[in-house]
Amino acid sequence: MFNPTRQIAAIPLFSGLSREQYEALSRIGVRRSSAKNERIFSEGDEGTGFYVVLAGRVKISKISAEGKEQILHFFGPGECFGEVSVFTGQGFPADAVTAAQTTLLFFPRTSFVSLIRNDPALALNMLAQLSRRLRHFAGLIEDLSLKEVPGRLAKYLLYLSGRDGDAGAVELDISKGQLASLLGTIPETLSRILAKMNRQGLIRSRGAQIQLLDRASLEEIALEGKKLP
Amino acid sequence: MFNPTRQIAAIPLFSGLSREQYEALSRIGVRRSSAKNERIFSEGDEGTGFYVVLAGRVKISKISAEGKEQILHFFGPGECFGEVSVFTGQGFPADAVTAAQTTLLFFPRTSFVSLIRNDPALALNMLAQLSRRLRHFAGLIEDLSLKEVPGRLAKYLLYLSGRDGDAGAVELDISKGQLASLLGTIPETLSRILAKMNRQGLIRSRGAQIQLLDRASLEEIALEGKKLP
């Protein structure tokens, strides 16, 4: 059987707390499992609490006035989302949908706030977490506003290859359409840029498998804004 | 003479605290005055603390690889900046430069953290503040990625007219070049769009004075992504 306290200790948001604190948290956390493509909440819904991903993946996105979807982020195991609404008391600012079979832990707003009200250490952890998130957004803004699509794609590929550890090959874990939206563009444009990068010998892609052949050039495109010819 | 405690009580970040808490804060806060266009910190500088604007205005911006400036935000009286580095312990993620004669209050990292470590209420205030900022960024991302420049400009004009309260006339408080950067574009494009909005009868602009003539159409452009012909 699973051990709630141990699972909570593995969540970065709650790292470094005492045994009693973990137990208090596991008492107020509510477990919830969802199949793929189930909706967790919608933009505008009242924020009654926040979620931690135990297993699986959750997609956070917004729908524009013209009906296009802009994916803001994917959250995986150990990451939390929806905390902002806990403290602002407003509705959720975006949609959340599972991108795979997913297990979540839900922390209701009222019980969590009363917990934090007595516990500076817990609050400090959350502050650091929110700060990191804020930094991430600042980077995202920079990406969207200062770089063109090939740069964003190059950066994403390098990010994936760094995380996967191995030297050259990368496996996309989302569809190309979703990747396009995550990069702030559309599938056609992404497809053309991938084809071009293949032609230039920067990558070698077959389906979701992508080998990075010329990391140096990719870095020039991602970091220095160099254009791909 | 000025009253430090009263000034601190007027800062939203610290609203609702006790007299003792205000006094503790005013003991660790360091006052600093700067003329216009003075640099507070640069991207990458070590974050030794954070700032609160008492008077004046501070511009937060990043320089892209190609050397273009993207303005992220302006902070005015009562607002704070640099807090993220206090909790992440990393360097500042952007540049900060005064946009006018400005008075700041500086809170050194170490003393502030030890203060917060003993005070859940103070931590909760900060959490709410960071959450609000996070929400703001989510909106900014949406703007940059989902809307074209006329939409962003229309939104900004409506925002200004809403804040200024009065019905129709708006006075730009930054140069058009700066406004262009804030909207993620360049002065030429901004100029053309203003000219077009004048031609369409949406606004009437002379220099930094802009009258909003057709608020309904501006809202369509800002919120529904309608194009201006």
Place this chain on the structure above:
DNA sequence: AAAGCGCTTTGACATAAGTCAAAGAAATGT
């Protein structure tokens, strides 16, 4: 006034990226 400087506007042009449409490929259900 004149001169000089920065900001703004305008024009001609280049290009990245979106739209529309259709064909291919891959995944899914029956």
Place this chain on the structure above:
DNA sequence: ACATTTCTTTGACTTATGTCAAAGCGCTTT
């Protein structure tokens, strides 16, 4: 295995926005 749907790729075209260059305007300084 087939049919159906969804995802991906490709092509022709449009458009918004950036680049480069020059002229205009408003400001301060002499």
